[in-house]
Amino acid sequence: MKSTQKFPRRAAIHLVEELDIETLPPGTHRLRLELGEDGTSAPIRAPVHVIKGHKPGPVVGITAAIHGNEVNGIPTIHRLYRRLKAEELAGTVVAAAPVNVPGFLRNQREYSDGKDLNRLFPGKPDGHESQVYAHAIMQRLVRHFDYLLDLHTASFGRINSLYIRADMTRPKAAELARVISPQIIVHNLGSDGTLRGAAEDLGICSITVEIGNPQRAQGKLVRDSSAGLRDALEHLGMVTSDEERAPPDTIECKRSFWLYTDGGGILEVFPSLRDRIEQGQPVAQLINEWGEVHRTYEAPEAGVVVGMATNPVAQSGSRILHLGVEGRVE
Template identity: 55%
Template sequence: MTDWIQAHDAPSAPVELDTLDLASLAPGHHRIAIRLADDPAGRPVFAPALVAKGARPGPVFGITAAVHGNEINGMPTIHQLFKRIPPEELSGTVVGVTIVNLPGYLRFKRTFPDGTDLNRIMPGKADGNESQIYAYRVKTRILDGFDVLFDLHTASFGRVNTLYVRADMTHPETAALARAVGPQIIVHNAGGDGSVRGTVASQGKPAVTVEIGDPQVVDGAKIRASRIGIRDAMEQLGMLPPDDQVAPHNAVECTSSQWLYTEAGGVLDVPVVLAQRLKRGETIAYLYDAWGAKLRTYHAPFDAIVVGKSTNPVARAGARIVHLGVVGAP
């Protein structure tokens, strides 16, 4: 081995499980691989997961990441969180699935290999097509074992997000956990959209989506903030004693949000900044043609806060411009 490579102790091989069988695990930390499918060569397709099983009983707190395969930030968030979960201080069990959509992850893609968005087809179908079967197994082998869900995402390609949370704020336990995370913005969203969060929420369980920055990157500051906030949510549930780090509690809460789209193609410039408060009529974007002539100026259609925005200047007709939140309580 060359002198610039330092070897560390080999970690224990992950334990392969066909389903998230927490009863079979002793108190402590575990590295597991939950088998979800077989590829055409017969190799297992699995979801890597960390489990911290506490010394005392309590809820199963589930965290999922990379349901969209190129949304990486959730994975190091789980890694860092688990370094701060001593099983002897834990009541209940924490499960962190670092990659739900392994086939998408391997291709640097948001979607499943058949082009389907797994976060729109939950709970899938036991006898469906490729992505429906996979979604069904994610639900039955992983999600159904959770009492609480935190689903970690990022923006999509060509867009940036604030650190924001989507949750059904009319569900009191969900609302309390969403606030515990201490994001910049909380958007009320009831679910019912075929999402992982919606599937768990439809069972009456608290379920929160956390949007952590941008795709296919590791963003240290947003990961740290998310890690502190998710740990605070566990503390609020009585699963862990308070530590010395507390998320800020100054989130702007929104009743709804919507994207604005271009209606023409061109070169898009979106000069607003993330979390900027906008008055109705304020300028939010410009569209130019390929010769530099200004084609359109876009204005805020209502008083809003900028939840996310496009960073890709190459705009087709129907390109996303900004994601605007409507400030208020549902």
């Protein structure tokens, strides 16, 4: 087999211990940001791509793969960056992808100690392994942002639409969510321990973008998300308009919740992503070990399917589907 190496691997990559936008000249910068050390005393470094515009403007941070197996955000960022030019940019775009480097290398959601980083923010400088890593992400990277777009996907055994979680009572976050025109927007307060919640506590306008399914690079969702992020930069006055997109048909939800099983078996979920469900409509069934329908589940109220389980192995308390209740929060 013959492979060709188009770009020298070590070209113009700077090793840094903290993002310092002030000292960077306008232009494109490839950084490796140290976030800790591994068991061989080697630094754990996340790739951070900075495009600092020639004109002043806000700092927009984009993070992907805080959950290591949530990959779609990475090609989304790559696609966005190919079309950004420092000469035309007002402000700075900082993209860190993947953020959870140990998890990414293991194809796993969690950090190397098995903990979910996105429940541990803002982290602790003297805590356990994942708390220290979360703290480094906040202090060395995220606190320097004015805006945060945190890219995720569904978890293992589940699938998601292209949807945004944002606190829609915050006007700046709500506008940002709407201009990205995802398939669905769900009003949701950044809960304790999430990167979004910790960033909001620092006054950073933050939203979470959920892009489809884990451990995948899904072409259409990547293209749509990348175009949406570009529209977000345009909305913030950082880039000029390039291409007109079709008018959004985003469904807004004032709240959402998961339905769970109350038993175990083989789970069959009937609707598809983005289907609209009537109240009382059958949405799933559990088959017992003899092949008989064991339990059936109905939608407790009308809504739209935001995400759903695909893993058929259910125990008591397994997720069935994520139902969004339509409506705008003012």
